[in-house]
Each structure stands twice: as structure tokens, then as C-alpha cells.
Amino acid sequence: MVGETAFREYLNELKKHTPYDFSEYSDNSIHRRIRKILKDYDLTMQQLLERTKTDEDFVEKVVEEITVNTTELFRDPEIWTNIYDKIFAGVKSKKTINIWHAGCSSGMEVYSNLIIMSELGLLDRIKVYGTDINARMVRQAKSGKYALKFNLEQLQAFNKSLKKKPIQGISEIDFTKYFEFHEEEDVLIVKDFLRKVPWFVKHDLVQEEIPFYNKFDIVFCRNVLIYFNASLQSKLFKRFHDQMYPGAFLLLGNHENMSGFYKTKFSKNGPLFVKNNSFHFKY
Amino acid sequence: MLLKYKAVVIGGSAGSFSVVSKILSQINHDFPLPIILCLHRLKHVRSGLLESINLKSKLEVLEPHDKDKIIPGKVYLAPSNYHLFIEYDGSISLSTEEPLNHSRPSIDHTLSSSAYFFRDKLIGILLTGANKDGAKGMKDIADKRGFTIVQDPATCDVDTMPKMALRLMSPSKIMSPDEIVLYLNQLVN
Numbered sequence: 001m002v003g004e005t006a007f008r009e010y011l012n013e014l015k016k017h018t019p020y021d022f023s024e025y026s027d028n029s030i031h032r033r034i035r036k037i038l039k040d041y042d043l044t045m046q047q048l049l050e051r052t053k054t055d056e057d058f059v060e061k062v063v064e065e066i067t068v069n070t071t072e073l074f075r076d077p078e079i080w081t082n083i084y085d086k087i088f089a090g091v092k093s094k095k096t097i098n099i100w101h102a103g104c105s106s107g108m109e110v111y112s113n114l115i116i117m118s119e120l121g122l123l124d125r126i127k128v129y130g131t132d133i134n135a136r137m138v139r140q141a142k143s144g145k146y147a148l149k150f151n152l153e154q155l156q157a158f159n160k161s162l163k164k165k166p167i168q169g170i171s172e173i174d175f176t177k178y179f180e181f182h183e184e185e186d187v188l189i190v191k192d193f194l195r196k197v198p199w200f201v202k203h204d205l206v207q208e209e210i211p212f213y214n215k216f217d218i219v220f221c222r223n224v225l226i227y228f229n230a231s232l233q234s235k236l237f238k239r240f241h242d243q244m245y246p247g248a249f250l251l252l253g254n255h256e257n258m259s260g261f262y263k264t265k266f267s268k269n270g271p272l273f274v275k276n277n278s279f280h281f282k283y
Numbered sequence: 284m285l286l287k288y289k290a291v292v293i294g295g296s297a298g299s300f301s302v303v304s305k306i307l308s309q310i311n312h313d314f315p316l317p318i319i320l321c322l323h324r325l326k327h328v329r330s331g332l333l334e335s336i337n338l339k340s341k342l343e344v345l346e347p348h349d350k351d352k353i354i355p356g357k358v359y360l361a362p363s364n365y366h367l368f369i370e371y372d373g374s375i376s377l378s379t380e381e382p383l384n385h386s387r388p389s390i391d392h393t394l395s396s397s398a399y400f401f402r403d404k405l406i407g408i409l410l411t412g413a414n415k416d417g418a419k420g421m422k423d424i425a426d427k428r429g430f431t432i433v434q435d436p437a438t439c440d441v442d443t444m445p446k447m448a449l450r451l452m453s454p455s456k457i458m459s460p461d462e463i464v465l466y467l468n469q470l471v472n
Contacts, residue, residue, distance in 0.1 A: 026370065028369075029376060032380075068378065068381075223379045226376065227378070253349075253379075254362065255346065255362050255377050257348045257350070
């Protein structure tokens with residue numbers, strides 16, 4: 001079995017020879033991903049290293065394999081029904097509402113959010129950015145095409161949650177407004193009017209400057225930071241903080257917590273983290 | 284007090300709720316080890332399982348957050364739709380990567396990563412269930428010389444899971460739920 005040192009060496013070489021740096025990813029998880037690559041491509045560590053140095057296309061494949069791409073429409077339905085009354089109250093008077101999905105994978109949560117924004121009558125006021133390190137996922141996000149059967153269950157689960165806890169009086173969503181359902185091909189396609197709203201871009205949250213100038217009212221970063229070690233997490237909390245308006249909302253995954261210094265710069269409101277006003281008085 | 288073991292990890296699927304309830308309701312209230320619990324559960328039902336287990340348990344049961352430290356005497360339940368791993372530093376790490384054995388959480392992932400960290404200081408218990416998840420993890424615990432207990436198939440609601448494990452490894456003990464409780468409670472004495 002490949003030892004911990006060998007993994008560390010590989011990540012150092014990857015950093016040296018490619019634009020990617022996974023050295024601050026959570027050990028257990030990154031090692032597991034690399035082990036999976038070795039197995040799937042039937043490579044030794046030495047062979048993996050050689051190909052990484054010489055084959056750029058292969059490096060992109062490695063990045064796609066290392067990053068975890070699971071996402072769902074309305075993952076954790078109860079969370080979604082829980083946050084929007086608060087979000088609506090916070091943003092309803094804004095002329096433009098800027099939203100960033102950091103690490104958006106194939107974009108399913110981007111569209112989930114868009115659908116709720118549309119139901120709330122806010123669609124023509126929002127600017128939505130979705131970023132992910134994985135080029136293949138960004139392409140899929142732009143296409144808005146997903147597996148039908150798997151997601152149908154998600155949509156039903158979400159409507160069930162809505163019935164129990166409506167958002168601003170909305171207790172059911174007619175999803176045929178937003179999706180074309182193609183049962184034979186097992187495909188669900190986001191309709192054009194919705195698909196054209198978000199701007200998806202390939203972006204490495206760890207390494208690259210943020211590719212936009214505006215600040216944000218809502219940042220989604222769900223189940224991304226769990227793959228990073230604590231020190232990298234802290235850096236990203238600072239990054240989010242600097243990129244958000246006071247009073248803006250940050251939604252993490254269900255079982256993620258804020259840690260480090262920037263934790264003190266946010267208040268927790270249910271599942272949402274709200275950026276504190278930088279002034280120390282209330283008005 | 285010097286204990287031979289540092290943690291208990293339990294995996295279970297179909298039928299395991301009542302067994303886990305029995306174990307946690309009859310365990311000594313001052314049980315000195317952390318218990319890591321990976322049960323197959325429904326994806327869309329977030330609440331419910333934690334609350335019902337907590338109602339019966341003498342120890343506090345929690346669904347951990349990523350990077351939480353493990354505290355003795357607490358029970359950590361793998362959250363719905365996440366894998367639960369033990370990191371190299373002994374903290375908990377969660378992941379949404381692909382299901383293993385059609386399961387997320389996967390018992391194999393929890394058991395194997397626990398084995399890697401705790402080595403021979405781990406007690407692994409596999410309960411009733413309907414698929415093969417957990418078998419490989421139990422083998423990993425045995426390979427690291429941890430103590431392994433498979434629920435006696437004769438006492439299982441669904442015996443597939445223990446049987447799959449028994450095909451892959453020979454556990455230290457095969458026990459009924461009552462014997463498991465007795466075994467855990469006598470660890471301290």
C-alpha cells in the first residue's frame with residue numbers, strides 16, 4: 001500500500017509542475033482520491049507522477065477525479081425551506097442581488113436557488129456566479145442537463161418539505177415551469193430563460209484571484225470546505241468575508257462549521273452565517 | 284484506569300435500529316470510550332433517527348460536524364447523506380463523495396478509516412443488515428488486530444450483512460445483542 005509520505009511527495013510535485021495545489025486538502029480524503037486514481041487507471045505512484053509531469057490533459061483528469069462532484073437539486077430540502085424567509089427579508093429591498101456559488105460542481109444548487117428566487121419574484125434583480133475547479137462540471141452546469149430519475153425524487157422531496165414549511169406562503173412549486181422532462185432519455189433540462197441567468201466559470205478557489213469585482217449578498221459554499229484542512233479553511237473564510245457586504249449571508253453544508261478568527265466576524269442565524277456590520281454600534 | 288481500547292465503532296443497516304437502541308439504553312452511563320455509529324438511513328429524512336436514538340441512549344448521541352474532535356463517552360452518528368471518516372489526527376471528517384456499496388454513509392468507509400487510526404485499540408461491531416457494506420471494514424479492523432464482533436446471524440432481522448462479513452474474515456467473537464451489551468459493560472471492570 002502507498003504510504004503517507006508518497007502522497008505528500010506527489011502533491012508537492014503536482015504543485016510544482018501544474019497550476020494546482022492540493023497540499024492543504026484534508027489528508028485522508030485526498031489520499032483516498034489518489035488511491036482511486038491509481039486503481040482506476042491502473043498506475044503505480046511513479047507512473048502517476050511521470051504522467052502528471054508530461055501530460056497536461058491527464059492533469060485535468062486527475063483534478064476532475066480528485067475533486068468531489070456530488071451535488072443534487074435541493075440537497076437537504078429542510079435547509080432550503082429554512083433559510084429563504086431570512087434571505088428574502090435581507091435582500092428584498094436591494095436593486096441588485098449578487099450571489100456566488102463557490103465550488104458549484106455541476107450547478108444543481110445554482111438552479112435550485114434560481115428557482116426559489118424566481119418564485120419570490122426576484123429573478124430579474126439577481127446576478128448569479130457559479131465557480132468550480134472542474135472544467136467538466138462547469139460545462140455541465142452551463143448545459144443545464146441532468147439525470148431525470150435521480151432528480152425527480154429530489155424535487156418531490158423538496159415539495160414535500162415546502163408543504164410542511166412554506167417560503168413566503170409558497171407551499172408548492174410547479175417544476176414544469178423550469179425544466180423540460182425527457183423521460184425516455186432520462187434527462188431533465190433547465191429551460192433557457194433560467195439557464196441564461198447564471199454565469200459559470202472555471203475557477204480554483206484555493207489558488208486563483210476571485211474573477212469578479214462586485215461584492216456579494218449571498219454566498220453558497222456547500223460541502224466544499226470539508227475537503228480542506230483547517231488552515232486553508234481559515235483563508236477561505238477571510239476570502240468570503242472580504243467579498244461580502246455587511247449583513248450578507250453565507251450558507252455552508254449541513255455539517256460544516258466556521259472556525260478560526262473570521263468566525264467572530266459572522267453571527268449564526270439558523271443554518272446561515274450573517275456577516276457582522278464592521279461598526280461596533282447598532283443603528 | 285488503563286483501558287486496552289480507545290474507541291468502539293458500530294455499523295448496522297436493516298433491523299439495526301432496535302439493536303443499537305438496546306445497546307445504548309443498557310450501556311453503563313459512564314462508559315469511557317467514544318462510540319462511532321454508522322447506520323444506513325434515509326436520505327431525505329434528516330431528523331428523526333438522531334432524536335429517537337437519543338431518547339433511548341444513556342450516552343449523548345450527536346451528529347458531528349466536519350473536523351470535530353472525538354470525546355470519550357459520546358456517541359457520534361454518521362449524518363444522513365455524508366460519509367464519516369476518522370482523519371489521520373483522530374478528528375472526524377465528512378465527505379459527500381460517491382456512495383460505496385450503494386450507501387452514503389458507507390459502513391466500510393467509517394470502519395476502515397477507524398481501523399487505520401485506532402489500529403489494535405479499536406472494537407468493531409457489525410450488526411444486522413441487508414447488503415455487503417461493512418464486511419471489508421471489519422476485515423480491515425481484524426487485519427490491524429482490533430477486536431471484532433459480528434452479530435450472531437441467528438439473532439438478526441436480516442442476516443446478509445453479518446454473513447458477508449463472516450465470509451471475508453473471522454471475528455474475535457460472534458455475539459447476540461445481549462452479549463454485546465455485557466461485553467461492553469465489562470470492559471471497564
